[in-house]
Amino acid sequence: MQPATTRESYHHGNLRATLIDTAMEMLEDGEAFSLRAVARRAGVSQTAPYRHFADREALESALAVQGFRDLKQSLIEVHGLPTTPDQVADLAVAYVDFALRRPALFKLMFGNACDPTDAERVRASDELHELVAAALTSVVPDADPALATAGWGLAHGLAFLHLDGKLAADDIAQVHDRVRSAFSAVFANRT
Secondary structure, eight states: OOOOOHHHHHHHSSSSHHHHHHHHHHTTOOOOOOOHHHHHHHHSSSSSGGGOSSHHHHHHHHHHHHHHHHHHHHHHHHHOOOSHHHHHHHHHHHHHHHHHHHHHHHHHHHHSSSTTTOOHHHHHHHHHHHHHHEEEEEOOOOTTTTTHHHHHHHHHHHHHHHHTTTSOSHHHHHHHHHHHHHHHHHTTTTO
């Protein structure tokens, strides 16, 4: 005997995914959201989100997981693993582009410490870190492991400098040139 179909599963098929998509839209549109607001927008009962998320923090963590996956995919689509310093710079450009295209999500992803009890978020974050480290060691195999942290820190710092208006972000070509120049300077000064 099959279980009774609820209103939410009938309308949405996958309620958890619908709630995440709805919350993502609200976040990226700059709307304040709560579990109730997400439920309203998704057209489900106010208690429906609690089947999947204990509270708003749990929903935000799910958004961060999706963000880490989306960012990782954006980086992979550039070249896969880079083989030249210029390709590492292209990865950094993609990283900054992601931040500028999806600023609210980017800030949510990195604005709070990763909850070590959220295995899915830890895994998604670790996968992004591993990709960044692999990208740098594929170009400079004998480099100190700190180079991966430095490269990530440089791209991340440039992203936030642009997001926070400390560096102009209105001309995307200028942003790309700035990021590439910063990475060129790092690789040019490597002994």
